[in-house]
Amino acid sequence: MKGVYNIGEASKMSGVSAKMIRHYESLGLLPKARRTESGYRQYSTEDIHSLRFVRTSRDLGFSLDEIQKLLSLWSNKRRASRDVRRLVEKHVEDLNQKIVDLQRMRDSLKNLAQCCHGDERPECPILDQLAEGEPT
Amino acid sequence: MKGVYNIGEASKMSGVSAKMIRHYESLGLLPKARRTESGYRQYSTEDIHSLRFVRTSRDLGFSLDEIQKLLSLWSNKRRASRDVRRLVEKHVEDLNQKIVDLQRMRDSLKNLAQCCHGDERPECPILDQLAEGEPT
DNA sequence: TCTTGACCTTCCCATGATGGCAAGCTTCAT
DNA sequence: ATGAAGCTTGCCATCATGGGAAGGTCAAGA
Numbered sequence: 001m002k003g004v005y006n007i008g009e010a011s012k013m014s015g016v017s018a019k020m021i022r023h024y025e026s027l028g029l030l031p032k033a034r035r036t037e038s039g040y041r042q043y044s045t046e047d048i049h050s051l052r053f054v055r056t057s058r059d060l061g062f063s064l065d066e067i068q069k070l071l072s073l074w075s076n077k078r079r080a081s082r083d084v085r086r087l088v089e090k091h092v093e094d095l096n097q098k099i100v101d102l103q104r105m106r107d108s109l110k111n112l113a114q115c116c117h118g119d120e121r122p123e124c125p126i127l128d129q130l131a132e133g134e135p136t
Numbered sequence: 137m138k139g140v141y142n143i144g145e146a147s148k149m150s151g152v153s154a155k156m157i158r159h160y161e162s163l164g165l166l167p168k169a170r171r172t173e174s175g176y177r178q179y180s181t182e183d184i185h186s187l188r189f190v191r192t193s194r195d196l197g198f199s200l201d202e203i204q205k206l207l208s209l210w211s212n213k214r215r216a217s218r219d220v221r222r223l224v225e226k227h228v229e230d231l232n233q234k235i236v237d238l239q240r241m242r243d244s245l246k247n248l249a250q251c252c253h254g255d256e257r258p259e260c261p262i263l264d265q266l267a268e269g270e271p272t
Numbered sequence: 273t274c275t276t277g278a279c280c281t282t283c284c285c286a287t288g289a290t291g292g293c294a295a296g297c298t299t300c301a302t
Numbered sequence: 303a304t305g306a307a308g309c310t311t312g313c314c315a316t317c318a319t320g321g322g323a324a325g326g327t328c329a330a331g332a
Contacts, residue, residue, distance in 0.1 A: 008308065018309090019291065038298055040309060049267060056266050061241040064288075074263045084262050085254035088245055095242040099235055105197040106231040109224055118221035126220050127210045130192045131185060144279065154280090155320065174327055176280055200318075 003045055007033075010043040014051030024054065029068055061095060139181055143169075146179040150187030160190065165204055198227060 011018045021041075024030045030050060033041035043051075053074065057067045069087060073079045115125040147154045157177075160166045166186060169177035179187075189210065193203045205223060209215045251261040 006309075017290080020289080022311090023290080036298095038309085040298075053267050056268075058289090059241075060245055060266075061238070070263070070266065073260075074267065077258060079258050079260070080256040081252050081258060081260040081262075082254045082256060084260045085249055085252045088249045088252075088262055092242055092245050092249065095238050095245070099238045099242065102197070102231050102235045102238070105195075106228055106235065109196055109228050109231070113221050113224045113228065116217050116221045116224075118218045120216040120218060122213060122215050122217060124209075124215070124217040124220045126217075126224055127206070130196075130206065131189050131210065132192075142280075153319080156318080158282090159319080172327095174280085175282095176327080194318090 005043045005048070007041045007043070010041075010048055010051060013048050015055045016051045021051065024064070027064065029054070029064055029071070060091075062091060066091060141179045141184070143177045143179070146177075146184055146187060149184050151191045152187045157187065160200075163200065165190070165200055165207070196227075197231060202227060 005013065007018045007021055010016075011021060014021075016024075021030070025032055025041075030047075033043060033047070035041055050071070053071065054067055057070055062070065066087060070084070073084050073087075112126045112129055117123065141149065143154045143157055146152075147157060150157075152160075157166070161168060161177075166183075169179060169183070171177060186207070189207065190203055193206055198206065202223060206220070209220050209223075248262045248265055253259065
């Protein structure tokens with residue numbers, strides 16, 4: 001429990017690659033890290049928590065832009081939980097939209113694939129359909 | 137029915153932006169277009185069909201790489217329909233994977249959002265959860 | 273015929289999130 | 303003191319797409 005970590009250790013502890021830690025810092029998503037005399041970045045356990053926060057948010061599909069907002073809500077003790085929830089609900093809607101888009105693609109393709117013999121013959125309704133333009 | 141079109145007309149007819157038509161050509165996805173003396177690209181109705189093929193494939197979520205394969209199968213009259221179907225089924229699996237990933241995110245977030253009051257108070261289990269690291 | 277506006281050309285840059293690599297410095301253990 | 307591992311910065315690549323600049327072309331109307 002030393003409480004001060006190099007970027008590699010911070011990376012392992014947070015699950016965020018060193019590359020990305022530097023990148024997030026350069027974007028201003030994370031504050032500039034303290035440095036040793038020789039220029040090595042140093043992270044406190046609190047910093048590791050911020051990194052985990054970012055990591056978890058990424059895992060949930062938030063964009064870096066949204067994460068910036070989440071971070072500022074997180075650090076603002078006078079936030080309204082309404083604002084957080086609104087952001088999350090917006091994201092859920094985005095995810096739902098993506099899901100239905102993908103499902104529509106998948107279902108069209110499944111239909112197409114079912115119509116195709118899938119043997120050594122060249123006739124292929126899939127290609128025909130792609131050429132015609134109007135997918136099922 | 138003139139049968140020869142500038143890139144702008146080809147774009148409108150195919151639904152592929154002029155920008156992208158040029159890009160696909162530069163990638164080798166589409167053959168180099170004939171040119172007028174002054175350098176304007178010219179497209180035949182057959183070319184428009186190819187463009188529509190690409191467009192439809194993109195709408196179904198295929199990558200340009202996959203589309204290249206589809207195009208070569210399309211133009212190969214001795215293809216085996218099996219190869220087409222295999223490609224499509226692989227893509228369906230990819231889509232399914234993406235769908236379940238997004239669904240997992242969405243469900244976690246829905247759970248989180250439900251726990252949050254969403255009023256003017258600052259307490260927010262969403263932020264707490266993001267900070268803790270283990271999403272539901 | 274000249275002008276004007278719409279169209280075309282190429283080239284470079286940007287997105288969003290991430291990875292890879294290279295050249296060079298630091299730290300630490302042997 | 304030497305070598306390995308780790309750090310630094312900086313540039314390039316991905317994937318598919320769009321924006322814009324600078325300049326050439328074409329057709330229609332005055």
